[in-house]
């Protein structure tokens with residue numbers, strides 16, 4: 677399969693264990709397996725057969741068929757259909773070492789007003805792409821301030837001289853000469869576009885997503901087939917994704933900070949964490 681998901685079976689197990697506050701030994705006991713076998717799965721050394729995947733899914737309250745499809749590399753989201761809204765989205769892989777981070781340029785088609793969503797760590801690719809497109813970003817919107825998403829802020833601030841937005845309880849990033857604070861539910865105007873902010877806290881204290889028309893830039897809150905690591909609050913992250921993102925219409929595009937773009941409908945049908953757990 678050409679498209680690679682951000683998370684494999686081993687990653688999903690680790691994150692689901694976090695949600696229960698379980699050690700590998702706790703999971704092994706609950707699933708009737710050995711600790712060594714759980715460790716082998718989480719170390720990407722073993723992809724077990726269907727029966728075992730279902731036992732683990734059952735123990736961790738994950739959706740078995742969705743987990744199996746990911747374990748066997750039989751599911752990736754459908755290729756995205758561009759949003760019909762009056763803007764263009766460019767996705768860029770910006771690297772921190774060898775680790776790719778998805779950053780985005782959002783351009784208002786009518787006015788050419790442009791925002792950068794997340795900076796990556798080494799944002800030369802963003803500066804070059806903006807030049808190639810003939811746009812000068814006037815806003816930087818941060819989904820959160822982990823170094824792989826905000827480490828390039830100083831370079832982008834120097835290149836574009838524009839303000840940066842961040843959630844009010846997120847740790848403050850360095851590198852911006854003009855930091856603006858987002859309150860829950862704020863909107864941000866970009867040319868003729870009205871960008872809404874959605875709270876997706878939990879991966880970090882003040883994680884935020886940005887919604888424009890039928891598209892959401894969701895940072896590390898949710899990945900295709902998985903969720904972010906809950907560094908701040910597992911239940912906070914789960915509930916904000918289930919309540920603030922997956923209640924949007926099924927055709928809403930989700931542009932995560934890592935891995936392929938997906939949609940609300942795809943995740944409701946195929947994400948082992950959220951299948952059957954989203955209530956409108």
Ligand SMILES: [Fe+2]
Nearest residue numbers: 820822825896
């Ligand atoms: Fe992150």
